[in-house]
Amino acid sequence: MIPLLGSAGRAALARFARPDTLLAFDYDGTLAPIVADPQRARLRPRTHTLLARVSERYPTIVITGRSRLDLLRRLSGLSALEVIGNHGLETAGANRLEYVRRVKSWHTALARELPTIPGLVIEDKRYSLALHYRHCPDPAAARTVIRAVAQTLNGVRRVGGKSVLNLIPAEAPNKGHAVLAACARRACARALYIGDDETDEDVFILKRPATLLTVRVEHDPESSADYCLRSQEEMDPVLAFLLERSSRTVGGGQACE
Numbered sequence: 305m306i307p308l309l310g311s312a313g314r315a316a317l318a319r320f321a322r323p324d325t326l327l328a329f330d331y332d333g334t335l336a337p338i339v340a341d342p343q344r345a346r347l348r349p350r351t352h353t354l355l356a357r358v359s360e361r362y363p364t365i366v367i368t369g370r371s372r373l374d375l376l377r378r379l380s381g382l383s384a385l386e387v388i389g390n391h392g393l394e395t396a397g398a399n400r401l402e403y404v405r406r407v408k409s410w411h412t413a414l415a416r417e418l419p420t421i422p423g424l425v426i427e428d429k430r431y432s433l434a435l436h437y438r439h440c441p442d443p444a445a446a447r448t449v450i451r452a453v454a455q456t457l458n459g460v461r462r463v464g465g466k467s468v469l470n471l472i473p474a475e476a477p478n479k480g481h482a483v484l485a486a487c488a489r490r491a492c493a494r495a496l497y498i499g500d501d502e503t504d505e506d507v508f509i510l511k512r513p514a515t516l517l518t519v520r521v522e523h524d525p526e527s528s529a530d531y532c533l534r535s536q537e538e539m540d541p542v543l544a545f546l547l548e549r550s551s552r553t554v555g556g557g558q559a560c561e
């Protein structure tokens with residue numbers, strides 16, 4: 305993986321810093337630092353300011369594993385941002401009742417089949433479930449049990465994450481589909497995507513280096529992303545770089561719509 309803020313990475317970023325580039329970001333661990341209680345995840349004030357300005361210059365989208373409504377509440381004051389929830393499947397106005405019914409049936413089955421695991425939190429996001437085992441006394445053992453039970457559910461895709469197992473309708477659009485669809489919808493010629501987790505690999509594996517710049521937060525030799533940030537704190541310099549470049553180009557730097 306090439307460091308995005310090294311000389312080769314900056315050159316690539318400069319090539320993508322154009323008004324018809326879609327900027328697409330994950331939220332937790334990417335725009336916002338990971339915290340012990342996910343309910344407390346927030347943007348740093350500096351990130352909020354930069355993101356507000358960047359989203360006025362480029363078409364900008366956040367694709368999160370959270371529900372769309374949850375993220376919209378966390379991004380108040382950032383009205384230029386488009387938000388897609390539930391790992392790419394929950395777009396604005398989404399009403400996929402077949403998924404909702406399936407997720408509800410999984411929740412019922414898990415309540416019946418899972419043994420009592422202290423500290424386990426099942427988060428129902430309507431279109432997917434997230435089983436958080438960060439606070440279990442033995443997280444590895446909890447993970448083994450919930451993976452085994454989740455395997456028995458119908459029509460499920462299991463996607464791991466940082467102390468979480470996500471259960472998503474198997475055939476639903478993922479983050480990769482969401483990035484490509486947003487590019488088409490916003491008439492963008494290329495996209496930058498930054499994410500930090502297993503669910504973001506759905507974008508990284510698309511492997512379209514001429515039109516898709518893929519960046520993983522923290523180096524991971526198993527990732528399919530081409531570039532990496534050393535830590536989440538490097539997001540602010542990336543946003544500042546994109547902002548600075550946008551004012552240098554295209555007289556006034558208007559974003560394409």
Ligand SMILES: [Mg+2]
Pocket residue numbers: 330331332333334499500501
């Ligand atoms: Mg993340």
